[in-house]
Amino acid sequence: MSAFDNNPFAEPANDNPFNDPSVTQVTDSNVEPVDQYNPFSTTEGLATHTTSDPTSSYQPAVLQPSTEPSPQATAAAAQANLLKQQEELEKKAADLDRREQELQSKQNNWPPFPRNFPIKPCFYQDFSEEIPPEYHRVCKMIYYLWMLNCVTLFLNLLACLAYFISDGSQGVDFGLSILWLILFMPCSFLCWYRPIYKAFKTDSSVSFFFFFFVFFCQVVIFIIQAVGIPNWGNSGWITAFTSFRMNKAVGAIMIIVAILFTFCASLSVVLLKMVHSMYRRTGASFQKAQQEFSQGVFTSKGFQTAAQGAVERNN
Template identity: 80%
Template sequence: MSEFDNNPFAQPVNDNPFNDPSVTQVTHSSVETVDQYNPFPGQSTDALAAHTTPASTSPYQPAVLQPSIEPSPQATAAAAQANLLRQQEELERKAAELDRREQELQSRGPTGKENNWPPLPRKFPIKPCFYQDFSEEIPPEYQRVCKMMYYLWMFNCVTLFLNLLACLAYFTTDAAYGVDFGLSILWVILFSPCSFLCWYRPVYKAFKTDSSFSFFFFFFVFFCQVVIFIIQAVGIPKWGNSGWITAFTALGGSNKAVGAIMITVAILFTACAVLSAVLLKMVHSMYRRTGASFQKAQQEFSQGVFTNKTFQSAATGAASSAAQGAFQGNN
């Protein structure tokens, strides 16, 4: 009802525009005006330092463009030379490694295993030439006979050495028997390695690979060896053997001790002859059970010859020489 109490015909009130509440609020506010604002207040710099934001410690550095510098010809040549030297050192190192592996393969032989015979020290200048292992390479049914052949070869070498000593003792008593001493040295040097290569290794290979050709080669050579054992046991004078004849001749002389030594050697030669004959018969009986034959030996020999690189090279050279000769003859 207050609206009806006002007098519409009363004197109008003089409106003051500055009496507006929004204006009076701004004029009476504590906010400093623009002309009174001081950008440098009189406060302590410690407070500002406390509220100062530290600089960024990012690990990334701004990219800096380096000026492009062309290398000089001397620097380029030096770098190329250093690269060539490095490559040459690398090639020499690889070549040395290949040589070392090739020597290892050669020392292992065709079996691919390291040779172990003769059993020499590692620092010895001469390396083993053969690989030998009865339990690995020889079948069980042949191992006993093969070992007996090996022991016979060693027994023969010992007998030849004792024969040398006996002939030396005989030579000291009578200078006329210097021929026997010289021949005894020759027999030791000749028969020891030749018997190993000519009849022991063939029978070892025959038992290992069941090779008919190796069996036939062994029979031929070992039969000759049996004959040689018999001749050595007989002891023909001036043949370099302390057999029975030479031993009894020395025993009938003045020095009985030399005669006794030579009789001992004659007994050893006789034992070699008997054992060799027995082993020859045993090997022959085993050979017959293996099914080997002369035709099979011929086939193995022909295959071995035709696959031999030396034979192939010689055949190729002979064929080329014949072809060149025929061509020149036609011209």
């Protein structure tokens, strides 16, 4: 009866070839068939395989761009550099021309003579424009010292004149006082005031050394004038006390002049120390002065003309 219970139209169970154990094992596995493998698809397995090894030191090659400039760029940079240098030189030349024109346009203002005066000013002087601010005070004090020296020499002449009037044998002092006035007024201006003015203006070591030498001699002269050696043309302390015994009025005038000479000597010593301390702070030296002097001699037109003439004569 069991044979009659089966469906005659149903397929036998063992007739399906895909139910074969060898086939089902392949179809149920996770291995992809060869026909379904795509080499251009994103393969996670390959990525996993390449990144799974932490000890791998392989790095992909990266093409680095070249840093060397091309010849055209080098030529353009050189040309730009030359143009920049040329512009700087042109600016410096224009600046020098402007300064030269300003110097030529500046008119001398010292001594401050009137316009209708037959003698014209010989020097240009402007503290605020030409002297650095840190040197204004000292430079003006030296200028005032020169003015005080001129006033003292003039009063010395008057005192010697009064002494000569009271005593006719004192004509030598009066004559020498005139000589000192005529000689020391312009010489002191040219020999120690203008050099220190130029030294502060241009920071010239040569001018500083010239000032130190001449001004030291001026200090010695101030001391001699304050002492007042008889028959030397100075109304110092010795001459003042001598004349005071003969004529108290003349003696009083000479004592005032002796006080002024003493003040000039004391002030000159103080200013000499101040200028020397400023000079040392600038880092100047005797070697620098020698170098400036040699450069000034070799670049002077007179020296160049003489050297050229000597060369032509030897040839």
